[in-house]
Each structure stands twice: as structure tokens, then as C-alpha cells.
Amino acid sequence: MTRLRITHAPFYRSACTIPQRSLWILGAALLSLVPGILFYGMPAFAVAAVSVGSAMAWEHLFSRLTGRRNTVTDYNAALIGLLLAMMLPAGAPWWLVITGTFVAVVLGKMIFGGMGGNPFCPAALGVAVLLVSWGDYLDFDLAYRQMAENFEMMEPLGLVKYFGAAMAENYHISDLLMGRQAGGMGTVCGAGLLAGGILLMARGIIHWAISLSFLAGVAVTALCFQWAAPQTYAGPIFHLLTGYTLFGAFFLATEDSSSPVNTAAMILYGLGGGVLTVLIRNRGLYVDGVIFAVLIMNLASPLLDRIRPKALGAQEVK
């Protein structure tokens, strides 16, 4: 008798798997990282390579040490490494990158049991630790002072923060979209980030509710600030296209396990992140607030996810 295979229904499955999902996000991220590498050259490529390699190495090492199944082949560690590299300046020192990936992969993900258990977005956590520990190395003005370019090689957000809203006029929208600004090597090319984000939203890999509400939160808050004090605060378009805004909206805030899953909760989460971003930028200590805004909203995510529709025929448990 022929031995037939027995499994449980359903036998029809969607083709989307974890490795495939990671690869799609990697591909979308490359849309804005490749222009960055072309622009900054070899130092940028070196940082990206070290970051991806070390992230995978940390995951492999930690799996070996703890005797767990090796999950390097799901490309999630590579993705975390790539996202972390994108937020660093080109030419960041190797030890900084390796420390960042250690925090992101091991402390941000693996100790919580791997994918799905992490309460924070791993890449954001890695950058946050670097930012508060070695802030000078992530100061883009210092990092790029050797580079003589034909445009303002100063970080736009910093300029506006310290010299007033008039500085925003140095930057045309096309400059910001095409990456002619100082910033993280993969986060300056607005056009590439938008393309990647739209691609991921169309594929259903990230949810539009988080990304769009994050951007809406940034725009509305920036508009309020500008309306209150137009000399001091730059407008919404400037805030949307500078710093980590687009990158945060499409790649950080949408990280699966640290973001809510219900639509209403996702919209609140995104809005909260956007509002906090501009608050930190305009009134806070740091030049850019995306990283901390995302981490704070990660904390609120489980609480927000309690806002969920009533299930069919659900009864109150007395």
C-alpha cells in the first residue's frame, strides 16, 4: 500500500515565509542604502559589510553558546545588521559597529528568545545605546567634516535646531530626496526610502497604518510648532525628509514583534511615535528623536494592543 502523508488542515498556505519576508525588507532597504554607498564610497560599504557580518556572527555565536537552533538562515540578523549600518555615518569605527550589532542582536533579540519575543526594535535599540554611549561618533557634522562637497555638509536637523528655521531654506526638497544632506548612510536618500516603503506596503509586509500614521504624526506636530513659532521651528516637509523620519516610519516602527497588530492600535502607535519624534527634535536634548520615539512606543505597544475589536459572540468572563 502506498504510504500517504498525513498533516492537519489547512493544506493551502500563503507563500510568505520568514526568510522571504526578511529578504524583501533587505531588498527594500538596499534601495536607499545603495545610493548612500555610491555617494560615500568605500567607507560606507565597509561599515555595511562589517555590520551585516557581525550581526550574523553574533546570532550564530549566541545560538551555539545557548545550544539553540541556529536561526542565521532566516536572514533576520542580516537585516538587523543592515538597518543598523544604514543609521550610522559612513566610516564609523569597526568596534562601534560590532558593539552596536551585539546590543541589537543579542540584547535586543536573542535573550528574549529570538524573533517574536523582542519587546524593542533591535536595530533601534542598538543605535540608541551607541547614541547615548558614544554620541560624538554619531554626530554627522563631525563625521563628515573632512568631506568637501558642493553642498551643505552639515546635518540639516542640527542646523535648524541651533540656528533657527531659516537654515531649512538651504535645502531644496530635491536635495533631501536625492540624499544631498548629511546623515546616516542609508537614511539620507528620501526617494529610495519612499520607494522601499511603498514596495513593502504593497507586498503587505509592513502595514500602512503604522507607517502612514507615523508620518502624519510628524507632519501635524511639525505644523503646530511652525504655526506657533515660525522663526524657530522648521515646517512639516523638512521634518519628514530629514533625519531618520522616513527610515523610522518604514523600517523601525514597523518591526513585527514590537509593534501592535490591531488597526486602531497601530494608528495610535504610529501617531504617538510621530508626535514624540518632533517633540524630542524641537524641545529635547537630541537632534533627532526618531530612535527614542520608536523605543518609547515599543514600550506602549502591548498596552495599545489591548484596544481590539470584540470577537464574534464573545462573552464577558465574570
Added chain:
Amino acid sequence: MINNLFFGYAALRLNYTGLEDNRPEPVALSLPGEVSLLAGCTPDQALLVAKKKTLLKKGEDVRTGQRLRLFETEDVFLLSTVTGTVSGVGLYTGPLGRKLVRVNIVPGKEEVTDDGLFDTDNLDPASAHKFISQLPGRMRLLPLQGDLPPINELVVCAGEKDISVVSNQYALKHDGRRVADGIELLKRVSGVKKVTLAVPGDLAPCAGGMGARVLSLSRQYPAASPRLIAKEILGRAVPAAKPLAREGLAFISTETAAALGRIAQREAGVFDKTLSLVLKNGTSILVKVRIGTPISHILSLFNQSLVEGDYLIGGGPLTGVAIHDPDYTISPYMDGILVCAGEDILENGDYGCINCGKCVRVCPARVPVNLLVRHLTRGDYLKASDHFNLDSCLECGLCTYACVSKIPILQRIKLGKMKLRAMKQEVIDGGRAQ
């Protein structure tokens, strides 16, 4: 069997297969050399079968539609689907390890229908469902009387159980008159006055003049799920743990109604079942086959050979059951057969939930699947039921279809429900022992 659509949001919407106007008539298949009829049995009854002490003996001649009594009790009987000679009565292990009694009958040359089949005047409302459950069709009628509240509405459903099958739509479209006759007969037997005919939206023209209110169903799976239909009819959701029969609703499929219509009009072909056969290369054929035919007989007629590691699925791709034995027979409620190569079916993954939320967005019952599955994996069934809406699940399989981690969510949900039932039964039995 793997859906690979580029646009992720579209990939999560699954529609029922419709009846295209150019669909050819069902292929009527010849009778096999032997049919097998299966009935559930208690352990004591299984012992009787093993000792060859059943009332029905090998060598007896039976007629189509004749009630075959196996044991002294009146409750367990089989309706013979062919005219012929009994060639064996024995035990059989069905899918999911169920213990069954199997009666084999070798069909004779002529077909004679037993008069008892058409004797509908003496159908007792309390036991009619046992008779009706052996006619072709999917949804079961609960006892029309008994300890349940009286049925005040009968729902005749032309919607399907799964996305690949069309049996009920076919019955409505091509046997409309018989469906109407069947509804009349049911009204007479049960005394129910209110009948609702639930039909997929595009078949609404076929549903007129049947003496029933027409409820239009969406084409999107699982709109034809009884609980969702009940919500449409009652205007409110039925509490999750409450059986629909307690709300006075009884469900029956149009295919069963058409079979009852044949009985009312004393026509032949009562035990012919239409089912969708999906071959290995993906082509779908509608066939008409006698209940009790071994699946292997059908496969041989279509030159389908099974090799090691293939799948044979009874039902549809989302809620069907994998069958271990090619000689397993066509049951009254098997609306489809899928033959699949092993590599066409995605295996379960070994990841936990990554909280992507696709299951939550696709769930028709709005169950927080991402939280539920964590508790089910831990075996925390009481908590899953009390706080994470385990009972609300319609078991449609969409969450598992969408799952990125490829977790067998539906299996865990069913396991959880079964364990909870067993726990409750233990409490009841313990109370009795006191």
C-alpha cells in the same frame, strides 16, 4: 496549494469557487466492484463486530435505501446506497484514528429501491436527523425534537464549506425544483414554518419561488460559515460557546434538500453525490458518484496514481482531512477530493509567532490569534478560552493559511477545544460520582 500573490493584502482575501455558466455537466462515474459504508460505534458495539455478532450478516441481499440494522438498538443503522449482496461486516480505522464499523456490499446487476426510503409519512421528527445525515450533503440537522428548544427557523444553505467545492451551488442551480420539494418535505416533518435560503450573491436568481426568505451571501470565504449566517439572520452574534440549535436554528445544505426532494418525488439517484475532484495537475472536475465508492476507484478512472509522500485530501484545501487509505470511501459529506504531490504542500515551520498580525487581520471572528496561539502553545487552554476568545473561532483555517511562521494554528485550536471538552466532561463525571 501555495498562494504566491505579489500584493500582500489581496493574498489574504480568498473567494469561494463559483459555478461558471460554461461548466460541463458532472461526469457520472460507474459503480465500483464493491461499496463500503461506514458508521461510528461505541467500544461495546465494536466488540460485537469483532465477535461477528452483528444483526447484519455476510451474504444478505439488500436493496437501495434499505435500513441496515447492525445492533439491537434502533439508533445505529445504515442506509444501503446500492442493491446487492453484503460481502463483509468488520471494523475499520478511519482518518484521525476513529473506530468505525464497515459494511461492504457487492452491487448486483439491477437496482431496486426499497419502499421504506420513500415512506416519509412515518418519519419521526426526533430521529429524522439520523436518516437525513446519511443523504448526500454537508451540514447536519440536529434532532428536530428532543431536549433542545423547538426549531423556529430552518436555514437551507447553498454556500460551501470550503473554497474549492461547488456541490451545494450545483444542487441549487441544476436541481432547484428538487430543493424546493425537499424544503416542503422538511417543513412537513419538522413543523417549522420559517425557512431561510442562504445563497451566494450571484445565484440569487435561482433561489426565487422556493417558499423561503432569501439571504444573499458574500463570495468571500468563509461567509457561508453557519455562525456568520446566524449573525445575519438574528441580527446579533450568537454567544460563542452556545450551540446554534439552542437559538432555534437548524442548518441543512441544498444538496441534502435536493436528495430529500428526490425522496418526496420517489425518484432514483438519492445516493448520488456530486463532488469536486482536483487532480495532481490542478485541474478540477465535477463528478457524480455513489456514496460508499472507494476513492481508489475514482482515481483509477482518472489515471491518478499515488506515490509515497502524496496527499489525498477529503473536503477542501482549508478545512479538509488528510486521508491515509486510498480505499477510504466517499462519505455523505465529502464535497471534494484533492490529490496533491507532497512537495506542493508547505510544511509547518518550527518558529514561534513573530507577531506580524496577518492572522488577526484575516480572522472573520476577530479572534486575537497572535495572543491566543501563545497560550495554546503553552497548553494554557483555560486562559485561552476565558480571555482570548478560543470559543469564538469558526475553524475556517484562514489564520493558518496566512501565518508567516507556518504555525499549525488550526490544529492547536482544535486540540485546545477538545481538551477543554474533556476537562468539562471530567468535572461532570466527577460530580456524578459524588
